[in-house]
Amino acid sequence: MRRARMGYCHWGAAEFRAVLSGWTGRAADAPERLTQRLAALGYGDVRLVNRGKTGLVLAFQVMKAAAPERRKVLVPAYCCPAVPHAVREAGLDPVSVPVGDDLNLDLAALPGWLARDVLAVVAVHMYGARLDVDAVAGLARPHGIRVVDDAAHVLGDSMGTRGDFGLLSFDQSKTLTGGMPNGGGALLVNAPEFRPAVTSAWEALPDAPLRRRHHAWFAYGFVLDPLPRFLPNYGARFVRPVARWCEARNNKRSHIPDTAAAALLAQLERLGDIRAARTRICGWYADALPNGARMPQYAPGAYRTRMIVTWDGGATTKDVQERLIGAGISVRAPYRAWSDDAAAMLGSQLDRMIELPGNIRLREADVRRIAAELARAIA
Numbered sequence: 045m046r047r048a049r050m051g052y053c054h055w056g057a058a059e060f061r062a063v064l065s066g067w068t069g070r071a072a073d074a075p076e077r078l079t080q081r082l083a084a085l086g087y088g089d090v091r092l093v094n095r096g097k098t099g100l101v102l103a104f105q106v107m108k109a110a111a112p113e114r115r116k117v118l119v120p121a122y123c124c125p126a127v128p129h130a131v132r133e134a135g136l137d138p139v140s141v142p143v144g145d146d147l148n149l150d151l152a153a154l155p156g157w158l159a160r161d162v163l164a165v166v167a168v169h170m171y172g173a174r175l176d177v178d179a180v181a182g183l184a185r186p187h188g189i190r191v192v193d194d195a196a197h198v199l200g201d202s203m204g205t206r207g208d209f210g211l212l213s214f215d216q217s218k219t220l221t222g223g224m225p226n227g228g229g230a231l232l233v234n235a236p237e238f239r240p241a242v243t244s245a246w247e248a249l250p251d252a253p254l255r256r257r258h259h260a261w262f263a264y265g266f267v268l269d270p271l272p273r274f275l276p277n278y279g280a281r282f283v284r285p286v287a288r289w290c291e292a293r294n295n296k297r298s299h300i301p302d303t304a305a306a307a308l309l310a311q312l313e314r315l316g317d318i319r320a321a322r323t324r325i326c327g328w329y330a331d332a333l334p335n336g337a338r339m340p341q342y343a344p345g346a347y348r349t350r351m352i353v354t355w356d357g358g359a360t361t362k363d364v365q366e367r368l369i370g371a372g373i374s375v376r377a378p379y380r381a382w383s384d385d386a387a388a389m390l391g392s393q394l395d396r397m398i399e400l401p402g403n404i405r406l407r408e409a410d411v412r413r414i415a416a417e418l419a420r421a422i423a
């Protein structure tokens with residue numbers, strides 16, 4: 045493979061056909077069918093929305109109405125910025141809490157943050173690495189604190205089904221992808237007492253408009269994933285006016301678009317294959333990595349949505365990013381710290397960390413080539 049692409053999604057002809065069926069009005073029942081499919085997979089009370097963030101805002105609003113005196117939500121110091129944004133959109137204050145080497149909430153540190161003004165803790169399975177949500181709930185519940193089982197990155201292993209609410213996301217770079225932005229998400233209402241309030245809030249959401257330009261943007265930026273050599277990060281890759289146009293509408297909460305639901309139904313057929321491929325790729329990386337590099341989330345035989353690598357030594361994330369992109373290998377830097385407190389907690393943890401391609405079409409030889417290039421970059 046001359047170029048190793050990131051693998052933001054696994055779209056093929058079936059997904060494009062599904063989007064076309066949405067454009068021509070033949071996918072109107074797709075959201076209903078997807079709800080049923082997810083329920084059959086064990087996800088219980090599923091409310092499909094345009095993106096995971098919408099689901100989080102609904103959950104926070106409903107929890108806030110039930111305990112208005114509690115204003116804070118605990119969010120891992122290492123997290124997608126959409127999570128603290130959702131907390132703020134619900135009129136609450138995100139508070140960062142420490143994470144361990146595996147980038148998940150540090151359970152040993154959590155008790156120090158549990159206070160009377162805390163409404164909820166967002167328990168994220170970062171990149172699919174399991175967090176013990178029952179242990180989080182065991183610590184939080186005696187304080188009257190709610191738990192969101194945030195499985196945005198992973199579909200499977202019953203992640204998202206614990207806690208008061210669960211969350212799935214289907215935007216780019218997740219296990220399954222319905223598009224981007226507004227590729228879909230699911231709020232899972234695990235605590236029955238919240239069901240009536242969520243039902244009203246969910247029913248009040250508008251339907252998602254059809255956005256052909258979103259699809260064009262998504263196909264260009266994430267499906268074709270073009271030219272890693274010339275356009276180094278995905279922020280810079282988009283045709284800027286289109287990106288701005290999409291972003292401006294990205295924040296509107298709605299139901300899931302029919303096109304996204306249809307694409308997800310097509311992709312669900314391949315869920316097992318996608319997970320198996322990524323699990324294999326993760327193992328290949330673990331075997332091939334040079335001395336001094338490691339995968340902090342690796343567990344033999346476990347699925348990971350993204351291939352995160354850290355290393356010792358002088359080369360920084362930026363150095364390695366430039367070197368690998370120069371060699372035709374798409375890479376991505378970690379999330380930035382979402383607040384000053386989060387940055388202080390993370391310290392230098394992100395200075396030597398990068399995401400390597402997890403494209404399901406990679407072969408073992410490709411992974412070895414990427415690892416060899418990484419070895420040169422960190423030497």
Ligand SMILES: Cc1ncc(COP(=O)(O)O)c(C=O)c1O
Nearest residue numbers: 095096097124126168196213215
């Ligand atoms: C842990 C986590 N929760 C929630 C979200 C929000 O999902 P979406 O992008 O679908 O709004 C993300 C986004 O990547 C995430 O990483």
